[in-house]
Amino acid sequence: GENVEQHPSTLSVQEGDSAVIKCTYSDSASNYFPWYKQELGKRPQLIIDIRSNVGEKKDQRIAVTLNKTAKHFSLHITETQPEDSAVYFCAASGGAQKLVFGQGTRLTINP
């Protein structure tokens, strides 16, 4: 079955700098890759997603890139702000609808 690896597990950046979180997946049939943000004690929230027919997608300060050949995808956050501090999860899904999640990255934005 699908396996998703996420790195780094923790990331600390200065406010205003960029943050990059990377994930790799194992199943070449996976075709949908969402990213979720989870603040402490809150539910995971879908922040951006990408399908396998697209190489990059951007929404304001966040962007996701996908490399199908290498089977990896990344989340990019530019001009980071304190409210970006949270745990971020990547996930992958293929023909089966279930999402397989990475282990999460705890992002801390230092003022």
Add this chain to the structure above:
Amino acid sequence: GAGVSQSPSNKVTEKGKDVELRCDPISGHTALYWYRQSLGQGLEFLIYFQGNSAPDKSGLPSDRFSAERTGGSVSTLTIQRTQQEDSAVYLCASSLLGQKGQYFGPGTRLTVL
């Protein structure tokens, strides 16, 4: 509109007791999912319902876990003879038919003493 709701928000039970967790999906969402999140961990898939199709139960960790979805809407996750390792946050999500984006409820924090 209203999002996914779950009840109870917290449940404390004694080892060996049965528990029922409830999920109300977003109105009109035909797909419903249950996940489990242990402390500081990622989300683990448990079970998936889509319309009238047979559910995908491939993630259920043991036969103590079961789930049903009545009338294509509300779902109940039942854990029988709870064990301490069942302690976790149980999250429900729903999505529209043909759409991949899943929207999560606030979760039920289960503590087994």
